[in-house]
Amino acid sequence: MSTHETTEAAQEAGVRLAAGDAELTVLPGNGCRLGSLRVGGTELLRQGAKYGCFPMVPWCGRTAYGRFRNGGTVHELPVNSPPHAIHGTGRDRAWRTARASDTSAAFTYDLGAPWPYTGRVTQLVELSPDSLTLTMGVETYDDSFPAQAGWHPWFLRRLGPAAGDGPDAPVEISFDAAWQEERGDDHLPTGRRIEPTAGPWDDCFGMPDGVDVTLTWPGRLELRVTSRDEWVVVYDEQDEAVCVEPQSGPPNGLNTAPRLVTPIDPLETSATWRWRAL
Template structure:
């Protein structure tokens, strides 16, 4: 494992994965059996490179507006006029733990409900096992999660 402030590199056999905590906690590169499985160009737009966590919502929130528990909310329009794929992919993620073949990341969610998201990424010679979780920290909250591409 190689870790610096911008990237964690995991290598198992001929499988390689880079993780970018400061770039939305995304997987930047994923190579298995000599094949790159992702667009690994970090100079591309945030929506188009790597594999990133969509949290606390996945997909599009039309015009960034929704209602929950009798209240109306306006989300930032990060793809005007809509809010898309949450806030996780543009947030900095904390490295909780990292080893030769895995890393654990977490971020606090910067939206009206708060909350926290975690990722466990585990590389082996056959590919990647990944777990993404979201937690309410103070009040009930809506949530939808996933990765793009998935």
């Protein structure tokens, strides 16, 4: 088998990491998403080509009507969730495996059309027996541009039957947000901050001291999602899975809270998932 064929096979099969009883599969050929995370033999992520956990880059959530401005220039993005553009382009690209060991791996892809600027995105994945740390960076090759980065995990609502007579109760989500972004009828933040409401949610919350959300599968597992970023979207409107999405800016942030990536100031964000058995 040629080196090219071997690389293609690895891209298709994924990069597998293991630490203690934790096993992770990253799929660089499918948007560099996490295809599987198993702890003690139990799968935590919803399975399927569109699920797992995918990186949101170079924007997170919805960008209004697929348009954003950089200085005096208005750019058009593909409207892949009409009437908006959603979740960036990174999840639709094949990434390159830059390096991999038993417990960590780094991946890259080059920004380009339909994104109107050139640059590079890097994702570092680091697994330990009780945690997973994800780090993403966005750099420009030329002009400065606004960008965002974050992650969109699909955590299983139920972990399935346990050995013996263990419980299969649905996950509970716990967090203490400083505010909630009021959501308009167009699913975009209105710009007004309100007191956090009870779920179900498809909403963005502000945590100025950093994202800190705990998921608990009663009697089974506790998983805590943390990030130094102050924005998190919580989505729990589906029966199969719930999403806790730490991100570097709010939905439509390319327009409302632009964070410029410049030649001397790349964007970097990270998130950690830490778990313990109950």
